[in-house]
Amino acid sequence: MEKGFEIKDDVNIVGFTCSYCAFKASEMAGSLRLKYPEGVKVIQVPCSSRVDPAFVIKAIFEGADGVFVAGCHPGDCHFIKGNYFTRRRIYALKEMFEAFSMKGRLKLFWISAAEARKFVEKVTEMYNHLKEGKK
Amino acid sequence: MKTGIFICHCGHNIKHTVDVKELSEYFKEIPNVYVATDYAFVCSEPGQEIIKESIEKFELDRVIIASCTPSLHGELFKDLLKKSGLNPFLLRRVSIREHCSWTGDDLKKNTEKAKKLILAGLFSVVHNLPFEEKVVEVDKSALVIGGGISGLSAACFLSKMGIRVYLIEKEKELGGHVKRLNNVWPYEKTGKEIVESLVSELVKADNVQIYTGARLELLEGYFGNYNVKITADGEREMNFKVGGVIVATGFEPFDPYLKPELGYGRDRRIVTTLEIEEKLNEVVLPEKPRVAILHCVGSRDETLGKSYCSRICCINALKVARMIKEGYENAYIECFYMDVRAHPKGGEEFYEETQVKGVFFTRGNVAEVVPLSRCVLIRGEDTLLGEVFEKEFDLVVLSIGMSSQSENKRLSQLLKVSLDKDGFFMEAHIKLRPFDTAVKGIFIAGCCSGPKDVEESINHGKASALKLFGMLNKGYAYVEPFVADVTEKRCSGCRMCESVCVANAIKYDARKRVVKVEEAQCMGCGLCNATCPSSAVTLLGYSDMILMDEISGLLARL
Numbered sequence: 001m002e003k004g005f006e007i008k009d010d011v012n013i014v015g016f017t018c019s020y021c022a023f024k025a026s027e028m029a030g031s032l033r034l035k036y037p038e039g040v041k042v043i044q045v046p047c048s049s050r051v052d053p054a055f056v057i058k059a060i061f062e063g064a065d066g067v068f069v070a071g072c073h074p075g076d077c078h079f080i081k082g083n084y085f086t087r088r089r090i091y092a093l094k095e096m097f098e099a100f101s102m103k104g105r106l107k108l109f110w111i112s113a114a115e116a117r118k119f120v121e122k123v124t125e126m127y128n129h130l131k132e133g134k135k
Numbered sequence: 136m137k138t139g140i141f142i143c144h145c146g147h148n149i150k151h152t153v154d155v156k157e158l159s160e161y162f163k164e165i166p167n168v169y170v171a172t173d174y175a176f177v178c179s180e181p182g183q184e185i186i187k188e189s190i191e192k193f194e195l196d197r198v199i200i201a202s203c204t205p206s207l208h209g210e211l212f213k214d215l216l217k218k219s220g221l222n223p224f225l226l227r228r229v230s231i232r233e234h235c236s237w238t239g240d241d242l243k244k245n246t247e248k249a250k251k252l253i254l255a256g257l258f259s260v261v262h263n264l265p266f267e268e269k270v271v272e273v274d275k276s277a278l279v280i281g282g283g284i285s286g287l288s289a290a291c292f293l294s295k296m297g298i299r300v301y302l303i304e305k306e307k308e309l310g311g312h313v314k315r316l317n318n319v320w321p322y323e324k325t326g327k328e329i330v331e332s333l334v335s336e337l338v339k340a341d342n343v344q345i346y347t348g349a350r351l352e353l354l355e356g357y358f359g360n361y362n363v364k365i366t367a368d369g370e371r372e373m374n375f376k377v378g379g380v381i382v383a384t385g386f387e388p389f390d391p392y393l394k395p396e397l398g399y400g401r402d403r404r405i406v407t408t409l410e411i412e413e414k415l416n417e418v419v420l421p422e423k424p425r426v427a428i429l430h431c432v433g434s435r436d437e438t439l440g441k442s443y444c445s446r447i448c449c450i451n452a453l454k455v456a457r458m459i460k461e462g463y464e465n466a467y468i469e470c471f472y473m474d475v476r477a478h479p480k481g482g483e484e485f486y487e488e489t490q491v492k493g494v495f496f497t498r499g500n501v502a503e504v505v506p507l508s509r510c511v512l513i514r515g516e517d518t519l520l521g522e523v524f525e526k527e528f529d530l531v532v533l534s535i536g537m538s539s540q541s542e543n544k545r546l547s548q549l550l551k552v553s554l555d556k557d558g559f560f561m562e563a564h565i566k567l568r569p570f571d572t573a574v575k576g577i578f579i580a581g582c583c584s585g586p587k588d589v590e591e592s593i594n595h596g597k598a599s600a601l602k603l604f605g606m607l608n609k610g611y612a613y614v615e616p617f618v619a620d621v622t623e624k625r626c627s628g629c630r631m632c633e634s635v636c637v638a639n640a641i642k643y644d645a646r647k648r649v650v651k652v653e654e655a656q657c658m659g660c661g662l663c664n665a666t667c668p669s670s671a672v673t674l675l676g677y678s679d680m681i682l683m684d685e686i687s688g689l690l691a692r693l
């Protein structure tokens with residue numbers, strides 16, 4: 001390896017979380033003092049359907065190792081059917097990620113406001129997975 | 136642009152795992168940041184004073200408060216900005232407690248994370264615009280769903296305060312389950328008396344509309360202006376407008392058929408607490424009856440997926456034991472319990488008294504109830520002695536718990552309020568906001584949010600009514616101005632946003648060949664913004680620029 005060249009082993013994950021569920025779950029995870037890696041950072045959006053594919057790509061361009069979009073469970077959307085649009089859009093985007101051999105760097109989670117533990121499990125799992133891949 | 140950054144220690148909560156001094160030193164060096172400071176409690180009076188003084192001294196036009204999560208203290212800091220002469224939408228809250236200091240233990244890593252979080256706030260706050268909060272008129276009326284004890288209490292309170300009330304009940308008559316109770320402990324009154332006193336008040340009032348046999352079909356709008364559609368008496372369709380909603384759908388008694396091993400329905404000598412209370416006189420018992428009372432039927436039972444305690448059934452069981460003892464002095468009564476949770480005021484004393492009166496308590500799991508011709512046989516295990524038993528009785532009473540209303544699922548979708556894992560309505564916060572739901576203007580009362588006794592249900596109903604009254608009485612409400620906005624110059628008139636909009640808030644102007652947004656209808660989800668191929672639609676408050684710069688901030692290489 002070249003001198004002075006250092007591979008950073010920290011993993012950066014950006015998450016887009018819906019105000020009504022996943023963001024609330026992340027708040028609750030904090031209140032419950034559940035621990036998850038520092039590399040995971042969340043952005044609050046009013047609904048998961050607000051997430052433009054451009055945001056995901058922007059995050060990858062800026063150096064994120066992974067991006068996740070977290071919304072309410074299908075059928076539970078505060079905006080009635082926003083998350084169905086999210087599902088469709090993220091699936092299409094996943095196909096594209098796969099074509100660029102970036103499978104696993106984009107995830108879609110369904111996390112209700114009560115599922116703080118699930119939030120922590122999912123993000124930690126994603127983090128560990130990406131970290132393994134980076135080694 | 137002059138930005139001020141205020142970092143809260145939150146006592147030890149943030150300071151403990153985030154180096155706040157380093158943060159404030161770091162942000163002081165950044166151009167356009169006129170003040171970066173940290174303080175023990177930013178939300179306290181002196182903390183607020185520091186912010187106010189800084190805004191005035193440096194003429195700040197953007198403020199970042201890095202503290203707890205934005206859902207807490209929202210109004211407090213908004214008001215603070217208003218008092219300081221700054222538009223409240225120029226404030227940006229960064230959560231470095233729930234999303235940083237509490238989720239990791241490493242001081243160095245946490246400080247780095249907090250830095251990036253605040254940086255993201257700093258990058259995006261630039262795009263915040265000084266919106267005006269919109270004021271809408273509030274219709275001083277309320278919809279109460281459910282005519283049980285808590286719904287009635289809420290309706291009575293609201294009607295007395297001069298709010299127009301629409302009370303809908305799915306059954307043919309008001310009163311719910313309480314009406315069936317023979318003795319409402321500890322009042323020593325029949326349920327009918329309690330219910331009828333409330334109903335007569337409602338019937339007399341001239342501002343109450345009661346619909347029985349009714350069903351909610353549609354609820355749309357927002358706090359202050361909900362449009363409601365119901366069907367009453369099976370067919371009649373009705374439309375009206377209300378300001379707020381109180382959900383008081385109550386509970387369903389646990390269906391004992393779900394536990395077939397207890398033999399309910401196979402023999403007349405196996406009854407539920409509700410049934411025996413209604414018709415003790417009709418049950419024929421020998422002179423010296425042997426009665427078994429089984430606690431926790433349909434509560435604290437993992438196999439049924441009901442791990443919660445129904446709270447009322449222990450007292451109910453004790454009440455039934457006492458009732459039988461009063462009628463048959465020589466009765467042999469044995470209760471099979473897990474724990475006796477006589478939680479209401481005076482409950483423990485009632486339990487003691489019941490024991491003194493000669494009711495036996497056996498801690499045990501009943502495995503099987505077998506009706507025979509001469510007796511009803513109970514097989515089970517005494518968990519204190521660790522022995523298996525087989526006993527004969529003349530009557531078996533199942534103390535059934537509460538299950539959530541099956542209708543709740545449909546209602547939760549209509550009202551857009553979430554349910555918990557047991558199918559009960561979820562409170563906005565279990566301790567701090569137990570009457571509110573996550574939706575502004577929709578409150579919950581009584582057993583629809585979890586098992587409660589009669590007293591609690593009445594209190595819960597009144598409290599929700601009081602909270603709703605407080606909001607309605609103002610006569611106006613602020614609406615968040617975070618709606619979609621169209622830049623006509625960029626709009627190509629492809630109408631893709633129109634086709635995806637769930638709220639039907641986007642209308643096509645055929646003459647100009649552009650779309651426009653009906654602000655009052657827009658729910659602010661941002662789907663149109665993400666859909667628009669030419670970036671003509673922007674969700675105010677969550678614009679592309681705000682979110683893009685937030686991403687850059689979070690991923691900045693420091």
